[in-house]
Amino acid sequence: MSLLSSFWSEFLEGAHKNEGKIPVLYSILKHASPLELTDEKIIISCENQGAKIFLEQRKNEVEDELYRHTKKRVLVEFVLKPPKKKKIDSPLLSFEPSAEDLYSKSGLDHKYNFDNFAVSSTNQVAYAASSAVVNNPGTAYNPLFLYGGVGVGKTHLAQAVAKKILDNDKNKKVYFCPGDNFTNELIESIREKSTARFRRKYRHLGLLIVDDIQFIAGKEHIQEEFFHTFNSIVSAGGQIILTSDRHPSSIKNLEDRLRSRFLGGLIVDIQPPDFELRSAILLIKAKEKNINIDIEAAKIIAERTLDSRALEGVLLSIYAKIIGIKEKIDLDVVELFFTQKEDNKSKRLTPSDVIKAVCTYYNVKQSHL
Structure with missing residues (x-):
């Protein structure tokens, strides 16, 4: 281990003892790494843009933590982790699908990733759990159930996980599916007598994300199909991520056996952004x-x-x-x-404003109305 790595490990160990006071800060620093250290300055590499902005906003706290460890004041500079250089194998021409093609085929939106996901105390647990799923899909938290109101980042985080897993393994079968799409696809497959194809598509996935899972509640046949899909994926070592606007216990008309499956995983509440x-x-x-x-x-x-x-x-x-x-x-x-x-x-429009405008337009006195 280099002196720089050794210094950082010791620093994190010290920060870990102070984690009770700085839980979110410590969680982000764990995923950062030092690039350069002098008597006056340390340059810290951040995992993504969201982490960089978060740490820059807490620059003084980081400098205080470093002072606790070194007993001397050093300036801190945060930079983005440089992208990994990809090796180009021969031949130069390749027929492998691009990352964007894989994302599109998997139902993913190009704008959602970890790099543009900002972290704070309101979503730090969800971020940490999602990172754990990326590192150990199918074993860490299965299913991972993210719930919260509109605009808190559930979909963003779920899709970021999917992209990272695809980046790590291009052969992994990944699919992002809104809850109403699952319903519509199943109904269509029944109508066209192609349920076998529907089941091949869903039951052999390595990662299935269902956004707004509450939409399947109250639909007996849909829940039956999803129950078997869930079991097939999990039993084969696959990962499931579900999002909802409410806790599984609060989803009305959800079958008990499905509720039990959902409660058996990690359930994370994402609060509105502070x-x-x-x-x-x-x-x-x-x-x-x-x-x-x-x-x-x-x-x-x-x-x-x-x-x-x-x-x-x-x-x-x-x-x-x-x-x-x-x-x-x-x-x-x-x-x-x-x-x-x-x-x-x-500036609220009143009846008198309307009368005045009409009189002006038609050149009529209000007294003549």
Whole structure:
């Protein structure tokens, strides 16, 4: 072990003793690694963009932890882990499907991955559990059941797991399926008398993700088919990930045997994103779209936009107002945007406003009405 690796191992061991005070920070640091260490500075490589933003927001806490370990102050710089260089085997021409082709065939959306998944205390357990499934699919947590409200990142995290597993093994049979799609496909297969093909598609998967599993509740034949699909995959060592808007115990009209299977895995509640998570999500969105935004401006947007799904819309609306005028979204631009938004809300249309507008248009006095 190199001196740098030895230093980092000792540092993590010390941080582990302090984990009770910094659980989320410690979890992220475990997956980071040092690139360079001098008397004045340490450069830390982060696993993905979300982790990098999270650690940058807690730079002072990391420096304090390092001080506890070294008894001297060092500056910390966070960088992204460099991508692995892929070996090119001969021949140069290959007929293997590209990663994007595999993702598409597996029902995955290109925009969801671990690199753009921001982590905070509201989703840290789900993130850690998902990482464990990537490392040990079919054995770590099976099934992994993620539940929470709209826009908390359930689908994002589930698809990120699928992509990582496919990256690790291109031959793995992976499929992402919304709950209503499973229902519709089964009904269609019955109508066309092709249930055998349906079962071959689903029962031999290495990873099945069903998004919004609550949609199969109350449908007797669908639940029967999913029960056998579940058993076939798990008994063959495959992994199942389920998402829902509620805990398995709260899904009405769900068969007891299915509920029992769901409760037998790891169930993780993902809470709505807090302020710091919304800030991180916004910064990631801005980076993806090459939008230059001041971090303080991002904080104001995150503070005033509680719905994580609305963050991107607000960002794009503000950006549209500065194109060709400013190079950066700053505090002044953001404050003006929200002021105008509030002004528009306060302007309520009254009956007298309508009468006045009609009279003006037709050149009629109100007294003549």
